[in-house]
Amino acid sequence: MMKRIWVAMIVVLGYSCGSDDSSDYVPVNPYTNISATFGSAVNPDNLYNYANQTIPNYITKDNSGGNPITDKGATLGRVLFYDKDLSSNNTISCSSCHQQANAFSDTQVASTGVNGTTGRHSMRLINTRFANETRFFWNERAVNLETQTTMPIKDHGEMGFSGTNGDADFSALLTKLSAIGYYKELFQWVYGSEEITEAKIQLALAQFVRSIQSFDSKYDIGRAQVANDAQPFPNFTNQENQGKNLFLAPPVFDGNGNRTSGGLGCAGCHAAPEFDINPNSGNNGIIGVLNGTGIDVGNTRAPSLRDLVKLDGTTNGPMMHTGVITTLQAAVGHYGTINIAPGNTNLDAKLRPNGFGQQLHLTAPEVNAVIAFLRTLSGTNVYTDPKWSNPFPN
Structure with a gap:
C-alpha cells in the first residue's frame, strides 16, 4: 500500500517513474502550446x-x-x-x-x-x-x-x-x-x-x-505643466495656444446662426482632456451611407480626437462613419458651415443655434490654428508598443 502511495507521489511531482534519483526530475510546462x-x-x-x-x-x-x-x-x-x-x-x-x-x-x-x-x-x-x-x-x-x-x-x-x-x-x-x-x-x-x-x-x-x-502627446506634456486647459501651455507655439482657445471657447451666435464672436465650441462635444464624445450628442450633420441609398441619422458616437493623425501629420485613415473626411482641414471646415439636410431629425442641438445650421465664418488663420492644436493630440508610443502588437509569427 505504501509503495503505491509513493509511486503516485512521484508521478504528481513530475519525477520519472521507477527512479528516486532527483536528477531524473522532468519539470511540467503548462504553457507548451x-x-x-x-x-x-x-x-x-x-x-x-x-x-x-x-x-x-x-x-x-x-x-x-x-x-x-x-x-x-x-x-x-x-x-x-x-x-x-x-x-x-x-x-x-x-x-x-x-x-x-x-x-x-x-x-x-x-x-x-x-x-x-x-x-x-x-x-x-x-x-x-x-x-x-x-x-x-x-x-x-x-x-x-x-x-x-x-x-x-x-x-x-x-x-x-x-x-x-x-x-x-x-x-x-x-x-x-x-x-x-x-x-x-x-x-x-x-x-x-x-x-x-x-x-x-x-x-x-x-x-x-x-x-x-495614448498620453505621450505634445498636449500632454503641456497639460502637465499648468493647472487647467484654459492656461497657455508653455510648450505650445502661439498658433497652437490660439487653436486650443478656439477649440475650448463656445461661439456666440446671432439669431440666424452666424457666429459673431467667441471660439468654435469643439469642446462642447469633445471635452478636454479626454477629447471623447459627449454621451448626449446628436449626429454631426454627416448622414450618408456607405452601402445602398438613403440617409443614416442615427450615428452619434465618435472616437476620441486623440491621434487623428500621426506625429508627421499623416492621417490615420479617413474620418467620420462614411470616411468622407480625409484631412483635418476638411474636418474643421465641415463644422464651419452646417446645412440642415432634409430628413435629418437628429442633428446635434449645438450645431443648429436658434434653429439654423451654424455658420462659424472661419478665417484661414483660425482654421490653421485649430489644425495645429489637433496635431498636438497625437502621440508616438501607441503605434509601436509591442504589448499592443501582433503576437502571431508572420
Whole structure:
C-alpha cells in the first residue's frame, strides 16, 4: 500500500517513474502550446504591463466598470484580437480592421470582411477606457465594450459566425477555439478552466482594447505643466495656444446662426482632456451611407480626437462613419458651415443655434490654428508598443 502511495507521489511531482534519483526530475510546462505558437511574444511568466500603466492625474474618467484590466486578461485579449481563427474562413481578425499602425483604425473607407465590407468606417480604438460615453459603434447599438467585442464576430459580412445566410453560429466558434492547444492553456491560465465561453472572450477582448492608451502627446506634456486647459501651455507655439482657445471657447451666435464672436465650441462635444464624445450628442450633420441609398441619422458616437493623425501629420485613415473626411482641414471646415439636410431629425442641438445650421465664418488663420492644436493630440508610443502588437509569427 505504501509503495503505491509513493509511486503516485512521484508521478504528481513530475519525477520519472521507477527512479528516486532527483536528477531524473522532468519539470511540467503548462504553457507548451503557448510557447510553441508565440515564442517570446507571449510569455506567461513575464507579462507586459497592462494593468498599471501610467495615467496622467488630470485624466479622471474610467469606464472599466466591473471588468478592470489585468495583465493576464489583456494578454489573452491580445491573442484573441489578432487571431484570424475568430473568423469563419480564418482570414480576418479584429486587427484586420483596427490596425496598430493607424491608431487601431483602417486606411480603407470600408474594411474587408469574410463576406463583403463593413457598413461603416472602422472607428479608431484610442483611449476607449477614458470616456463618459460607454456605448459603442457609431450608432451606439452596443450597450458597452464587452457586448461590442463579439458583435463583429457574429456579423455575416465581417467575421461570419452569424448563424444566418449559411453561416455557422457562435457556438461553432467556441468549439473551434476549444480544439486549439494554446487556447486550452490560455483560458486555464486566465480563468482557471479550459472552458471557453462568449462571456470570457468578451471580458478579455474588452480588457485589451481598454488597455490601448495614448498620453505621450505634445498636449500632454503641456497639460502637465499648468493647472487647467484654459492656461497657455508653455510648450505650445502661439498658433497652437490660439487653436486650443478656439477649440475650448463656445461661439456666440446671432439669431440666424452666424457666429459673431467667441471660439468654435469643439469642446462642447469633445471635452478636454479626454477629447471623447459627449454621451448626449446628436449626429454631426454627416448622414450618408456607405452601402445602398438613403440617409443614416442615427450615428452619434465618435472616437476620441486623440491621434487623428500621426506625429508627421499623416492621417490615420479617413474620418467620420462614411470616411468622407480625409484631412483635418476638411474636418474643421465641415463644422464651419452646417446645412440642415432634409430628413435629418437628429442633428446635434449645438450645431443648429436658434434653429439654423451654424455658420462659424472661419478665417484661414483660425482654421490653421485649430489644425495645429489637433496635431498636438497625437502621440508616438501607441503605434509601436509591442504589448499592443501582433503576437502571431508572420
